[in-house]
Amino acid sequence: MSERIPLHNLSFKERVDRDLNDPALRHNFREAMDFLMDKRKGRFTDDHQLQLLRDRGSSIRKRALSKLPDLLEQLESKLRENGIRVHWAETPEEANSIVLDIARHHGAKTMIKGKSMVSEETELNEFLEHNGVEAIEADMGEFILQLAEDKPSHIVMPAIHKTKEDIARLFEQNLDDCEYTEDVDTLIQSARKELRRRFHAADIGLTGVNFMVAETGSLVLVENEGNGRMATTVPKVHIAMTGIEKVIERLDDLPPLLTLLTNSATGQPVTTYVNMISSPRKQDEDGPEEVHLVLLDNGRTIPYADEEMRQTLQCIRCAACMNHCPVYTRLGGHAYGTTYPGPIGSILSPHLLGLEETKDLPSASSLCGACGEVCPVRIPIPDLLRRLRHEGVRKLKKDEAPVIRGHGAKYTHTEKAAWLSWSKLYSSPAMYRTFALSATLLRGLTPSKMKGWTDYRTSPKPAKKSLHSLVKQYRKQQDQYSEKQAGDKG
Amino acid sequence: MSIDARNRILSRLRAGIGDSKPRTTADDCGDVAHYDWSQEEKVRHFTDAMTAVKTEVHQTTASHWPVLLQLLLREKQLKKLLVSPARETGQALQHVDEIDQVSIPENPRDLKDELFFDIDASLTTCRGAIAETGSLVLWPDHEEPRAMSLVPPVHFALLRASDIHNTLTDVMKAEGWADGMPTNALLISGPSKTADIARILAYGAHGPRELIVLLIAN
Numbered sequence: 001m002s003e004r005i006p007l008h009n010l011s012f013k014e015r016v017d018r019d020l021n022d023p024a025l026r027h028n029f030r031e032a033m034d035f036l037m038d039k040r041k042g043r044f045t046d047d048h049q050l051q052l053l054r055d056r057g058s059s060i061r062k063r064a065l066s067k068l069p070d071l072l073e074q075l076e077s078k079l080r081e082n083g084i085r086v087h088w089a090e091t092p093e094e095a096n097s098i099v100l101d102i103a104r105h106h107g108a109k110t111m112i113k114g115k116s117m118v119s120e121e122t123e124l125n126e127f128l129e130h131n132g133v134e135a136i137e138a139d140m141g142e143f144i145l146q147l148a149e150d151k152p153s154h155i156v157m158p159a160i161h162k163t164k165e166d167i168a169r170l171f172e173q174n175l176d177d178c179e180y181t182e183d184v185d186t187l188i189q190s191a192r193k194e195l196r197r198r199f200h201a202a203d204i205g206l207t208g209v210n211f212m213v214a215e216t217g218s219l220v221l222v223e224n225e226g227n228g229r230m231a232t233t234v235p236k237v238h239i240a241m242t243g244i245e246k247v248i249e250r251l252d253d254l255p256p257l258l259t260l261l262t263n264s265a266t267g268q269p270v271t272t273y274v275n276m277i278s279s280p281r282k283q284d285e286d287g288p289e290e291v292h293l294v295l296l297d298n299g300r301t302i303p304y305a306d307e308e309m310r311q312t313l314q315c316i317r318c319a320a321c322m323n324h325c326p327v328y329t330r331l332g333g334h335a336y337g338t339t340y341p342g343p344i345g346s347i348l349s350p351h352l353l354g355l356e357e358t359k360d361l362p363s364a365s366s367l368c369g370a371c372g373e374v375c376p377v378r379i380p381i382p383d384l385l386r387r388l389r390h391e392g393v394r395k396l397k398k399d400e401a402p403v404i405r406g407h408g409a410k411y412t413h414t415e416k417a418a419w420l421s422w423s424k425l426y427s428s429p430a431m432y433r434t435f436a437l438s439a440t441l442l443r444g445l446t447p448s449k450m451k452g453w454t455d456y457r458t459s460p461k462p463a464k465k466s467l468h469s470l471v472k473q474y475r476k477q478q479d480q481y482s483e484k485q486a487g488d489k490g
Numbered sequence: 491m492s493i494d495a496r497n498r499i500l501s502r503l504r505a506g507i508g509d510s511k512p513r514t515t516a517d518d519c520g521d522v523a524h525y526d527w528s529q530e531e532k533v534r535h536f537t538d539a540m541t542a543v544k545t546e547v548h549q550t551t552a553s554h555w556p557v558l559l560q561l562l563l564r565e566k567q568l569k570k571l572l573v574s575p576a577r578e579t580g581q582a583l584q585h586v587d588e589i590d591q592v593s594i595p596e597n598p599r600d601l602k603d604e605l606f607f608d609i610d611a612s613l614t615t616c617r618g619a620i621a622e623t624g625s626l627v628l629w630p631d632h633e634e635p636r637a638m639s640l641v642p643p644v645h646f647a648l649l650r651a652s653d654i655h656n657t658l659t660d661v662m663k664a665e666g667w668a669d670g671m672p673t674n675a676l677l678i679s680g681p682s683k684t685a686d687i688a689r690i691l692a693y694g695a696h697g698p699r700e701l702i703v704l705l706i707a708n
């Protein structure tokens with residue numbers, strides 16, 4: 001694993017080739033995704049109830065987004081009232097410096113982290129490290145990846161591409177008094193011991209957030225391990241970091257979304273911990289004396305401005321779309337090359353990074369529709385993929401406001417010209433007939449090698465007769481037959 | 491910098507709303523599950539959901555639980571038990587000398603080292619519970635701090651059957667949570683666990699490896 005070329009040095013196609021040709025990886029993902037799909041299915045046994053719940057979840061997210069700026073202001077003032085400090089960042093760099101400033105203000109040397117995909121998005125760890133603050137991942141999956149100097153390949157189960165043996169070796173090499181063992185309980189206890197020590201000593205805890213409630217000014221964290229609770233309880237300072245879209249309007253919006261999230265993600269009726277934080281510690285309580293919230297835009301305001309694309313922001317990060325995606329299951333998460341892989345990544349990353357850098361992602365789908373069918377908040381992912389494909393090959397009209405960075409990143413004159421001739425050909429019957437005739441007559445001239453196509457398939461030779469002429473012939477025969485029948489009777 | 495960022499983000503969002511109308515709860519469609527469970531059914535659903543995730547649920551009575559607790563501690567070879575002297579738990583155990591008790595001090599933060607390295611188990615009360623998902627509801631405070639249900643390896647929780655609600659929505663409504671949330675509100679639904687290594691379930695990841703509910707029947 002470690003001798004692999006760093007991901008960002010490979011093109012999308014090279015990454016895909018590499019991972020498709022890794023049988024162990026493919027086996028791993030197939031099994032893992034089957035497991036997660038079964039877990040979800042086992043929980044959603046009443047389809048009618050599930051559809052009603054998805055309707056509700058979708059309504060709640062749409063309602064929140066329909067008044068997002070107002071809700072963010074309400075949230076901010078509620079949080080302030082409760083004593084939580086709110087920071088706003090337009091870019092990943094800004095978000096990282098805000099975190100660093102807080103760390104410096106407290107003279108902090110170490111930061112212990114609960115799981116946060118947004119901090120992956122901003123590459124916070126590298127930034128802090130560079131500036132002399134040690135960031136320690138405490139989610140077991142993230143902890144493993146940090147030891148391996150690797151990246152998450154799944155947003156809920158980040159180290160799903162690692163085998164027991166990989167992890168056993170890693171712990172043996174990196175943890176004190178940990179001998180090689182494939183016994184998972186022993187491995188987890190070794191990590192627990194190491195991280196306990198780190199929690200005890202850490203100056204700051206940093207976590208993500210699953211939901212923010214505007215009505216009450218609450219940050220909601222969902223998890224099974226307790227790393228999130230530790231990071232928000234033990235250190236003197238807690239920093240929560242999340243995207244601006246995670247806000248919901250009312251406290252009673254929370255239960256349906258929790259149900260959808262945990263059942264869709266891991267097939268659990270609820271996670272072990274649901275942790276709702278509404279203020280720093282009050283007198284004589286335990287918990288952090290300071291709580292900060294960093295709200296990140298990083299391109300989210302762009303899809304917001306387009307009613308169709310805005311639906312991307314409804315996402316509650318359950319990962320069901322990747323678990324059910326035939327492309328993700330075969331590729332794994334790394335080939336996508338972005339923080340968020342799979343279907344949600346393919347519709348979100350183009351907004352965060354611009355289409356120039358992500359132009360292949362919307363096409364990395366067979367549009368089978370599985371993602372849209374399972375999404376608990378009914379994001380029409382296939383429609384959005386198609387829309388992004390369209391934006392990728394479209395030049396903006398004069399004075400037209402961009403709906404994404406990097407419009408037309410996939411535009412080529414050859415392709416444009418090819419489609420233009422295609423549409424001419426297919427809209428003129430005379431030209432189409434001539435084309436069909438010459439294609440069938442000249443079928444012997446079809447090249448036997450076609451780049452990209454014949455690597456895995458035989459070359460597509462036109463049939464001896466076109467469908468049109470076959471239908472014509474068939475009709476003629478039918479007519480003759482019925483005439484004959486009529487004649488016989490007469 | 492931060493103020494500018496804030497204003498720019500908000501004004502971009504406002505411009506982005508365009509002609510779309512804000513939605514209200516009247517526009518919501520769909521529904522959530524509703525239950526009309528009797529007391530007995532609530533207890534059954536709660537117990538089933540809890541035991542499905544490896545929580546021990548022991549039915550007991552208001553007078554008998556200290557004896558049961560003693561038995562369980564001995565059976566599990568747990569010595570030091572953390573309790574709150576200000577709560578009914580600590581008060582009931584006041585004269586039970588057979589249990590080695592550590593009390594929550596005036597300032598719960600003074601307990602940090604002992605809590606991390608020395609205490610075997612804790613016993614907390616619960617504000618309530620949820621039948622649908624098998625969850626305990628806790629609002630930690632200075633008498634029963636947050637770390638109490640998190641740091642010790644084993645967590646005992648004393649719960650009254652009459653405090654079990656059907657759903658989270660029901661608890662929130664019945665107790666008016668929206669009118670004022672505490673510093674920290676918690677749902678605990680089983681022992682701490684992880685499946686991050688090869689999807690194999692392991693308990694006691696960061697929090698307690700065992701959760702034991704002492705359920706007082708009415």
Ligand code: SF4
Binds near residue numbers: 316317343344376378
């Ligand atoms: S897009 Fe839908 S299915 Fe995918 S992670 Fe987001 S909420 Fe889950």
